[in-house]
Amino acid sequence: MGILEKYGDRIQHHVSKYPDKRSAVMPLLYVVQDEYGWVTPDGIDEVAAILDMDPTQVKSIAGFYTMYSEQPKGKYWLQVCTDLACALRGADKFHEDLKAELGVEEGGTTEDGMFTVEHVMCLAACDKAPMLQCNFHFYEKLDMDKMKALLAEWRAEAAKTST
Numbered sequence: 001m002g003i004l005e006k007y008g009d010r011i012q013h014h015v016s017k018y019p020d021k022r023s024a025v026m027p028l029l030y031v032v033q034d035e036y037g038w039v040t041p042d043g044i045d046e047v048a049a050i051l052d053m054d055p056t057q058v059k060s061i062a063g064f065y066t067m068y069s070e071q072p073k074g075k076y077w078l079q080v081c082t083d084l085a086c087a088l089r090g091a092d093k094f095h096e097d098l099k100a101e102l103g104v105e106e107g108g109t110t111e112d113g114m115f116t117v118e119h120v121m122c123l124a125a126c127d128k129a130p131m132l133q134c135n136f137h138f139y140e141k142l143d144m145d146k147m148k149a150l151l152a153e154w155r156a157e158a159a160k161t162s163t
């Protein structure tokens with residue numbers, strides 16, 4: 001079942017807000033990401049068909065914005081800002097330490113599918129570095145002690161929701 005069959009009302013709500021339905025491309029990409037966990041090639045084709053767009057155009061929009069993932073991700077998608085202002089406040093080391101803690105390379109996902117770590121450009125919280133966003137929520141002024149506590153919290157939360 002495609003997103004149109006499953007989320008017809010939600011899609012219609014987004015499309016109806018704009019005089020040109022192509023303007024709904026970003027909210028529809030969120031629908032795809034919510035449904036599949038990432039922006040899949042089939043999802044891109046679905047959005048293109050719904051909005052009468054070329055799939056290449058839809059793919060280029062998905063590729064431009066860091067909030068869309070074109071790869072499968074872990075349950076918790078950790079995006080560490082390593083842009084200049086954060087780097088000056090220790091973000092590079094924090095990013096390296098986080099990857100080492102989870103045993104992943106850049107962009108990698110832990111074997112249990114829980115965490116994906118990647119670095120991103122400025123998230124506009126430069127004065128609160130090191131910081132990251134996890135599933136679009138900001139966590140700021142981090143160090144590895146705080147990070148380990150958050151990882152434990154998320155693991156516990158995931159264990160609770162999977163039972």
Ligand code: FES
Nearest residue numbers: 081086123125126
């Ligand atoms: S440079 Fe990291 S949030 Fe701006």
